[in-house]
Amino acid sequence: MPATALLSAVVESSVNKLLQLDPDSQARLAQLQGARLIAFIDPLPQGVMLVFSEQIDVLMVPESFDTIVAQLGSQDCCIKTSLQTLPELKNTNMLTRLIQQNKLQVEGELAVAQKVSGLFQQLDIDVEEIVAGYTNDIIAHQSMRVAERIGQHAERVFANLATITGNALVEEKQLAAHRLAVMHFSDQVNSIRDDVAKLEARLQKLEQQ
Amino acid sequence: MSDNQTNTSIDKTPTTHFGFQQVEKNQKASMVANVFDSVAAKYDVMNDLMSMGVHRLWKRYTIDCSGVRNGQKVLDIAGGTGDLTAKFSRLVGPKGRVTLADINLSMLKVGRDKLRDRGLVGNIDYVQADAEALPFPDNHFDVVTMAFGLRNVTEKQNALNSIYRVLKPGGRLLVLEFSKPASAQLSKIYDMYSFHILPKMGQLVANDAESYQYLAESIRMHPDQETLKGMFETAGFEQCDYQNLTGGIVALHRGYKF
Numbered sequence: 183m184p185a186t187a188l189l190s191a192v193v194e195s196s197v198n199k200l201l202q203l204d205p206d207s208q209a210r211l212a213q214l215q216g217a218r219l220i221a222f223i224d225p226l227p228q229g230v231m232l233v234f235s236e237q238i239d240v241l242m243v244p245e246s247f248d249t250i251v252a253q254l255g256s257q258d259c260c261i262k263t264s265l266q267t268l269p270e271l272k273n274t275n276m277l278t279r280l281i282q283q284n285k286l287q288v289e290g291e292l293a294v295a296q297k298v299s300g301l302f303q304q305l306d307i308d309v310e311e312i313v314a315g316y317t318n319d320i321i322a323h324q325s326m327r328v329a330e331r332i333g334q335h336a337e338r339v340f341a342n343l344a345t346i347t348g349n350a351l352v353e354e355k356q357l358a359a360h361r362l363a364v365m366h367f368s369d370q371v372n373s374i375r376d377d378v379a380k381l382e383a384r385l386q387k388l389e390q391q
Numbered sequence: 392m393s394d395n396q397t398n399t400s401i402d403k404t405p406t407t408h409f410g411f412q413q414v415e416k417n418q419k420a421s422m423v424a425n426v427f428d429s430v431a432a433k434y435d436v437m438n439d440l441m442s443m444g445v446h447r448l449w450k451r452y453t454i455d456c457s458g459v460r461n462g463q464k465v466l467d468i469a470g471g472t473g474d475l476t477a478k479f480s481r482l483v484g485p486k487g488r489v490t491l492a493d494i495n496l497s498m499l500k501v502g503r504d505k506l507r508d509r510g511l512v513g514n515i516d517y518v519q520a521d522a523e524a525l526p527f528p529d530n531h532f533d534v535v536t537m538a539f540g541l542r543n544v545t546e547k548q549n550a551l552n553s554i555y556r557v558l559k560p561g562g563r564l565l566v567l568e569f570s571k572p573a574s575a576q577l578s579k580i581y582d583m584y585s586f587h588i589l590p591k592m593g594q595l596v597a598n599d600a601e602s603y604q605y606l607a608e609s610i611r612m613h614p615d616q617e618t619l620k621g622m623f624e625t626a627g628f629e630q631c632d633y634q635n636l637t638g639g640i641v642a643l644h645r646g647y648k649f
C-alpha cells in the first residue's frame with residue numbers, strides 16, 4: 183500500500199495545482215462534474231480512477247478491468263491501454279484507429295475521455311504572471327529570459343542528439359527506435375520549439391510595454 | 392490477543408479496560424469522551440505529527456478499497472474531524488449522501504467547521520451517535536467506514552452488530568484501526584515510540600500527555616488482526632479479510648453483508 187497511495191496523493195495534488203493555475207480550466211472541469219474516468223495502463227499494477235467534481239480526486243483501483251466495466255454508470259468511461267500508447271491519446275482523432283489496432287479498449291462514455299483530454303490539452307498557464315506574483319515584473323521578465331535561453335539550449339541539444347542518434351542508427355540498424363518513439367520524440371522537440379516561440383512573443387510584448 | 396474487554400470484579404461490577412486501567416464499564420464512554428473533548432481542537436495537527444503524515448495514506452487506501460460511487464449512501468462512524476467524509480462527499484456527488492457520525496460533539500463540531508470551510512455542503516449529515524446503538528434504519532447504507540474509532544468503543548461486538556444491521560445487503564464495512572505489528576523488531580521500536588515519544592509530543596503540542604498515553608495504551612488493548620476478523624464473522628459479515636499496512640501497525644479489515 184502506501185506506495186500506491188503516495189503515488190495517487192502526489193498525482194492528485196499536482197493535477198489540481200495545475201488546474202488552479204489556469205482560471206479557464208474551471209469551465210472545462212464543470213462539464214465533467216460527476217463523471218469518472220478509469221484507466222488501466224499496462225504495466226501499472228492497478229487501475230487509476232479520476233473522479234470529477236469541483237476538483238479531481240485520484241484513486242487507485244484494486245478491482246479488475248472487467249469488474250469495473252460491469253459497474254459503469256452513465257457518466258463513466260473506462261479505458262485500457264499501455265504506457266507506450268498513452269502519448270498517442272493526446273490526439274483524439276486517432277482514438278478510432280487505436281481501438282482498431284487493439285491498442286486501446288474503451289468502455290462506457292467516450293465523451294468523458296475526450297473531455298478529460300481537452301481539459302489538460304487546453305491548459306494555458308501564464309508562467310510569467312505566476313512568477314510575477316511571487317517576485318515582481320522585472321524579476322519575472324529576467325526569469326523568462328533565462329528560461330528562453332535554457333529552451334534554446336535544450337533545442338540545440340535535442341537537435342544534436344537527433345543527428346548523433348541518426349548517424350548511429352545507420353550503422354546499428356537493429357537499435358532503430360520504434361516509429362512511435364521517434365514520433366513522440368519529435369513531438370517533444372516541437373513542443374519545446376513552440377514553448378520557446380511563445381516565450382519570445384511574450385518577451386517582445388513586455389519589451390514594448 | 393483475545394478481546395476479553397469485559398470482566399466482572401469481586402464486587403460484581405462489570406469492568407472493562409480504559410487503556411491499561413480497569414474501569415467500570417458504564418464509565419468508559421464518558422472517559423473516552425473526556426479524551427476526545429480534550430484533543431478535539433488539536434486533533435488534526437497531532438495526527439499529522441504523530442504519524443508523520445502517514446495516516447493520510449492509510450485513509451487514502453481505505454477510500455480506494457471502499458468502492459464508493461456516485462449516488463451512494465455512506466456512513467463514516469466515529470468520523471471525528473471528517474477526513475474520510477470529505478472525500479466521500481465528492482465521490483457520492485449531489486445525488487448521494489454521507490453521514491458523519493460520532494459520539495463526541497466537540498469532534499463533530501471541529502469536523503463540521505472544517506468541511507464547511509472547504510465548501511463541502513449539501514450532501515453531508517452530522518449526527519451524534521454511539522456506534523453501539525446506531526440511530527439509523529435497517530439496510531440503509533451502501534458503505535460504512537470506521538477509522539481509528541473501534542478501539543475506543545466499550546463493547547466492540549455490539550458496534551459491529553449495529554453496523555451490520557444498518558448496512559444494505561451487498562454493502563461493505565471497512566475498519567481501519569491500529570493493530571499488531573507483524574515483526575518483533577518493529578513491535579519494539581513502535582512500543583518505544585508510543586510509550587515514550589508520543590506522550591511527550593502530546594504534552595508539548597497539545598499540553599495533554601495523559602490523552603496520548605491513553606492512545607498508546609488503547610492500541611495495545613485492541614484485538615489483534617485475527618481476533619477482529621473473528622468478531623466481524625460473529626456479527627454476520629462474509630468474505631472477511633484484512634490487510635496489514637505499514638508492517639501491521641495498522642490493519643484494514645473488510646467484510647460484506649450479503
Ligand SMILES: C[S@@+](CC[C@H](N)C(=O)[O-])C[C@H]1O[C@@H](n2cnc3c(N)ncnc32)[C@H](O)[C@@H]1O
Nearest residue numbers: 427469470471494495498521522538539540543
Ligand atoms: C481517533 S478518533 C478518529 C477520528 C477519525 N475517524 C479519523 O480517522 O481521523 C476516534 C473517534 O471515535 C469517536 N468515538 C469513540 N467512541 C465512540 C462510539 N462509541 N461511537 C461513536 N464514536 C466514538 C471519538 O469521539 C473520536 O472522534
